[in-house]
Amino acid sequence: MQRQEAGHSAVIPLRHRTLSGALLAAHLLLVGWLTLRPLDVPWAAAANLTPLEGIRAALEAGPVEAARRIGEGLALLAPLGVLLPLISGRITPSAPAAWSSLARTAAAGALVSVGIGMLQTAVPGRAVDIDSALLNTAGVVLAHLAVVPALRARRRRSRILSQGATPRITRVGLGPWTDVLSAVQREY
Template identity: 60%
Template sequence: MQRQGSIGGSAAIRIRATGGVLLVAHLAFVAWLTLRPLDVPWVLPPNLHPFAGIRADLALGWPEAARRIAESVGLLAPLGVLLPAVHGRLWAFPLASLVRTVAAGALVSLGILLLQTGVPGRAPDIDSLLMNTVGVALAHLAVVPAARAWLRRRSERRASAAVRQEEATQGRTPTFPRVGIAP
């Protein structure tokens, strides 16, 4: 049984399967990147003050600040596209889809932040949680609505082409005029 508003047919299976494989691969890469121990002579204290790390990055100057902020925003940004792809709905309310995706991205980022407390050489940073969540939201807003609209148009064109072909092979369905009730 197919869910209301989900992508139909084999295209749905391919999109969901591809999205699932890419999601698992991306999360494995993120886990490897953020949870492996670092061999450093000292560890910075945890940053639990929002925007303190961003202000410190901005104090470093333009190119270095842009690189650090872009890395933080881009780390979990693919989740903004992969999570809706795994879900597979074409007809989803855009705000609800955004909220679900951003909440899931924030929870993944929070999980990473909590796991980093036990990893040697890693210090949790609340700004990474904020920037990762912003990255998920930006990627979702930039890609998902346009991709869903394109897929909806594509499926509508295919459905109308199938109807036209069926009419051509079977002939047009006869229509009968409405007959009113006799006095």
Template identity: 60%
Template sequence: MQRQGSIGGSAAIRVRVTGGVLLVAHLALVAWLMLRPLDVPWVAPANVHPLAGIRADLALGWPRAARPLGEGLALLAPLGVLLPMAHGRLDVSPLGSLVRTTASGALVSTGIALLQTGVPGRVVDVDSLLLNTVGVALAHLAVIPAGRARLRRREVRPGGPAKASVTVPEELPQGRTPTIPRVGIAP
């Protein structure tokens, strides 16, 4: 039996497997990038004041601020596409999907920040949590609604896979409950 609102047949398996493999590969790359020890002569103090680092980057001027802000937005942005892809459902609430995906991105970012506390040369930066989460939400909004709409149109098209429909049989007259002859009781 097919889950309600999921992509049908072998296409669902391909999308979910591809999404899962790409998700694992991306998380492995992020872990490798963010959890390697840094050999630096000094370490900046932890930034626990929201938006303080972003304001400091913007104070440097736009061309110099674009790189750190862009890196913060892009680090976990693929999760905004890969998490719904690995889930593989078409008929879901757009707002619910955005909230679930953004919350998952925030949890992954928080996990990375917590793991970084034990890595030499790495410090906690609350602004990276904010930028990573916003990046996940922006990627989700940019790709997922249009992708789901395209897949739904393809599913409804003649020649495309038909949606499963369930018909309810009309009331049949009830007869005697069958019994098992050897036991003498109804199942």
């Protein structure tokens, strides 16, 4: 049986944490390959440093193109929203810790996205797009909100089922030595 730590945190088994770490490494390698390989284009797009300008342009291009571009931006780093809390080793059920977990995960997703954007400046055919950082971070947050609460509930249910029924004690009386001990205390 696993020990319950302070703050009522459900500790994740080491094998799940190791698997999550391997999945995170594989995902980041895939993201690096998709976003940091050079493009063979005759021209390079200008950097987009105005927030929501690229999203607005995608919406003007039509609903199919907008769904594709926005969906790609949301999905690129979305697995980080689930894998990062799993790697940390805890899925905390209390409300304040849940919000701090979301904030840490969102900050890590934003840092990874901005880091990719900075690395893209050195890659031929790639340009920085602030909207991709916004969409990537939103994807991390949405994945965290969609999956992690369900994992918390499942973990709590499995812990309750594994502990079994709570023993019931019908009556607890005084111990047999209480009369002797109370007499000894009166003598001193």
